[in-house]
Amino acid sequence: MIPLDQLTKGAQAEIESIETDQLPLKLIEMGCLPGNTISLIQKAPFNDPLYFKVDESHLAIRRETAKHIFVRLLE
Amino acid sequence: MSKSLNIALLGNPNTGKTSVFNRLTGLNQKVGNYPGITVEKKEGVCKLNRTTKAHIIDLPGTYSLNASSMDESVVIELLLNKNSKDFPDVAVVITDVENLKRNLLLFTQVKDLGIPTLLVINMSDQMKRKGIRLDIPLLEKQLDTHIALVSTRENTGIDHLKTLLLNYRQLSTQPTIALESIDPVYFESLKKAFPNQQLYKLWLVITQDVNFAKIDRNRVSDTTDFKTQSESVLKRMQQKETVKRYKFINTILKETLEIDRASATDFRSRLDRVLIHKFWGYIIFFVILMTVFQSIYDWSSIPQDFIDATFAQLSEAASTKLPQGLFTDLLAQGIIPGLGGIVIFIPQIAFLFFFISILEETGYMSRVVFLMDRGLRRFGLNGKSVIPLISGTACAIPAVMATRNIENWKERLITILVTPFTTCSARLPVYTILIALVIPQGSFLGLNYQGLMLMFLYLVGFAMALLSAWILSMTIKIQSKSYFVVEMPNYKFPLLKNVGITVWEKTRTFVTEAGKIILAISILLWVLASYGPGENFSEAEQIVQSNFTELEGEELTNKINSHKLEHSYIGLLGKSIEPVITPLGYDWKIGIALISSFAAREVFVGTLATIYSVESDAEETIKNRMASEVRADGTPLFNLASGISLMLFYAFAMQCMSTLAIVKKETNSWKWPTIQLFGMTFLAYLTAFTTYQILS
CATH class of the missing domain: 3.40.50.300 (P-loop containing nucleotide triphosphate hydrolases)
Structure with a gap:
């Protein structure tokens, strides 16, 4: 299990757990929930913010937020 | 019926x-x-x-x-x-x-x-x-x-x-999920305490973490049956609720929705690869921005010249065709030029919103936010500050309103405070006439000096916005969690109807909102310039005639008019601030224009036209009149030093009542617009002072 900000570009992962208190509800509502698949599409320069596809949503979040989401790599 | x-x-x-x-x-x-x-x-x-x-x-x-x-x-x-x-x-x-x-x-x-x-x-x-x-x-x-x-x-x-x-x-009004199952004990006690209320409604009232909303949270308080919960417990329950809703939705979609992934095109990812590329993404953004600005100025100049000429003719027609009198004067010198000052901005504002709404409709704006977030964060701003900063080049009013989607209050506040530094279209007439007056023609490496000066002023505006954002981020102590969640929508071809309606609405808002103020100021200015205390004003004709016996005809009328202005209320105002502005290289006439500009910058040219008693508002005449204005020692009043000092003053000073009003509304306090007014104006004074002292 790794924090989301360490996910490499193109790899598929499944969200294992999230630190609720550190995340905005909006993120959860956009599909950032345990069990959903997530992949990194693009990093902005200096590796921040990060652009993910999670479930069916495409969204960008900052690295500091991504640290509070833990994922498991899928084959 | x-x-x-x-x-x-x-x-x-x-x-x-x-x-x-x-x-x-x-x-x-x-x-x-x-x-x-x-x-x-x-x-x-x-x-x-x-x-x-x-x-x-x-x-x-x-x-x-x-x-x-x-x-x-x-x-x-x-x-x-x-x-x-x-x-x-x-x-x-x-x-x-x-x-x-x-x-x-x-x-x-x-x-x-x-x-x-x-x-x-x-x-x-x-x-x-x-x-x-x-x-x-x-x-x-x-x-x-x-x-x-x-x-x-x-x-x-x-x-x-x-x-x-x-x-x-x-339509049925049955709830889709049973809220009680999230936490049976809690929800049963809630139901018991407020038996007449709908459960989900109660739950929303309890969980809404919006201090700006008027929903009364206190309505739901502890009773014997019901205990309120801590924020983090509530948040967990909200999360459970969301999971529950998604479970419900997923079950339904499994039966009703089929997606054939193979036929989905990868148009989005191909475009993304270029548009948010680490290097090319910025180049493309820069090129788009330059193209937009170039088109705005190129395309606007034709209708603007036409509007300018039309209003000058109207004013001329009103003063010659209508019977002489107070009303005619007010119409010809107050209302018509005032209206012209509003209408002249319509082409630029319409074109700017045309481009902004296209960039938003296509989904490109979110990519810009993504690209710019890191860089702007260094200055205490947010990726989403890009939109206000760009819109600010048209007008700070809609730009300040465009900060609403920045969730973080501190970053939003800073964006609001620094947006007025960007060069809005109201500064353009001031820059245009001053550049033509004091910057020599000629070119360097194929770029002409006058164009370079204008570009420099734009850059200075942006640079000051960033610098002051950085200072503000260091000094303002507001704790607010920085959440940045931006949806990256699919690329879409813009619907022209939507673009058209946005352009229409924004332009209409500008004309009615800002227009009202500009018009009111023009009338006020006319009154202040048309009346004055004492004999020097009321007996102007006789005084000038006896002092300048050699003058006659138009020259005499002009002399009388400027004598009147000097002794009108506004003239007295200008004279009273002269000691303060002399170190900046200005005289009392510029002082009048400065004072009236605090209502709205664009009245600068119009005010000088009135002061120099030039009949027509056409740019060339005012320019020539300004060029021939001299100081006591015979040197031109508008030289490189005073011209640049004046331009920098306009670049930094907070000279827009409408913006202050909107900032008051958005921040819900007089504190921030007051800081803006004094802070920016002090900065403007300091810069103008230093510039003039060094260059002269």
């Missing part, structure tokens, strides 16, 4: 909600503000059939009923307030085919409030191309509602939607 019903449109941002609204209402819409806040309120009227009219509200885009911004809290406020005159008889949740799942989350929440709720699925024309198949009858049954499949692009399905709206009474 015609009937009328209230309809509220809801949906995620970027799902074509506004397109549906535009299709239903056409130009039968008006944009206002919700009372007390500057969230745009879009309303319109639509005839459903011969006897029934619908009053439609296009609510701000929202992902859920858990508000995280001011826009979103408006939605909840309306849906929770049964007494509001806008309370909907029927709610319509609008989604596009691709984001069905996320919009269904909102749908289940709205339906759980007990409001009859319809579902509209937009962009149905794209379903085939994207390989999406939907079992509509089954979906209707599972969601316990009616569904309208529409395509706003091809204008299909709108009639079906109207029919469904007419029959809204057939």
Whole structure:
């Protein structure tokens, strides 16, 4: 299990757990929930913010937020 | 008798909600503000059939009923307030085919409030191309509602939607999920304590973390049966609720939605690879920005010259054709030039919003936000500050309003405070005439000096915005969690109807809102310049005639006019500040223009025209008159030192009442506009002073 900000570009992962208190509800509502698949599409320069596809949503979040989401790599 | 019903449109941002609204209402819409806040309120009227009219509200885009911004809290406020005159008889949740799942989350929440709720699925024309198949009858049954499949692009399905709206009474109002199962003990005690209230409504009132909303949280307090919970416990429960809703939705979609991934194109990812590339992404953004600005100035100059000439003629015609008198003077010298000062900005503002709305409609703006966030964060700003900073080049008023979607209060506040530094279109007439006056013609490496100076002024504006943002971020002590969640929507071809309506609405708002103030100031200025205390004003004719016996005709009239102005109320004002502005290289006449500019910068040229008693407002004449203005020692008043000092003063000073008013509204206090007024003006004075002292 790794924090989301360490996910490499193109790899598929499944969200294992999230630190609720550190995340905005909006993120959860956009599909950032345990069990959903997530992949990194693009990093902005200096590796921040990060652009993910999670479930069916495409969204960008900052690295500091991504640290509070833990994922498991899928084959 | 015609009937009328209230309809509220809801949906995620970027799902074509506004397109549906535009299709239903056409130009039968008006944009206002919700009372007390500057969230745009879009309303319109639509005839459903011969006897029934619908009053439609296009609510701000929202992902859920858990508000995280001011826009979103408006939605909840309306849906929770049964007494509001806008309370909907029927709610319509609008989604596009691709984001069905996320919009269904909102749908289940709205339906759980007990409001009859319809579902509209937009962009149905794209379903085939994207390989999406939907079992509509089954979906209707599972969601316990009616569904309208529409395509706003091809204008299909709108009639079906109207029919469904007419029959809204057939819609069920049963909740979709059982809230109690999230935490049986808590919800049972809640029910017991407030037996007459709807459960989900209670829950929303308890959990809304919006201190700017007027929903009274205190209504729900401890009773013997019910204990309130801590914030983090509540948040966990909200999360459970969200998971529960998604489970419900996923079960339904498994049976009703089929996506053939193979036929989905990778248009999006190919475009993304270029547009947000680490290097090319910035180059493309820069090129787009340059093209936009170039087009704005190139395309605007033709209608602007025409407007300029037309108003000069009108003014001329009014003063010669109408009987002489006070009213004619007011019309010819106050009202007509004042109106001209408003109309002249219409081309630039219209073009700017044309481009901005295209960039937003296509989905490109979100990519810019993504690219710029890191860089701007260093200065205490946010990726989303890009939009206000760019809009600020047209006018700071809509730009300050565009900060609303920045969730973080500190970053939003800083964006509001520094946006007026960007070079707005009102500074342009000032720059244009001063550059023509003091910057020599000629070129360096093929770039002409005058053009370079204008570019320099734009850059200085942006640089000062960034610098002061950085200083503010170091000094303002506000703790607010920095959440940055930006949806990256699909690329879309912009709908011209939406672009057109945005341009129309924004331009109209500018003309009516800013226009009112500019017009009022022009009239006030005219009054101050037309009256004065003492004999020096009232006996001006005799005094000038006896002092300058050799003058006659037009020269004499001009001399009398400027003598009058010198001794009018505004002349006295200008003279009284002369000691303060002499070190900047200005005289009392420029002082008058400075004072009047504090209402709005663009009156600078008009004021100087009045002061120098030039009859026509045409630029060339004023310029020539300004060029011939001399100091006591015979050197020209407008030289390189005083010209640049004046331009820098205009670049930094807070000289716009309308912006101050909007900042007061957005920050809900006089503190910030006051800081802005004094801080920026002090900075302007300091810069102008230093510049003049060094250059002269």
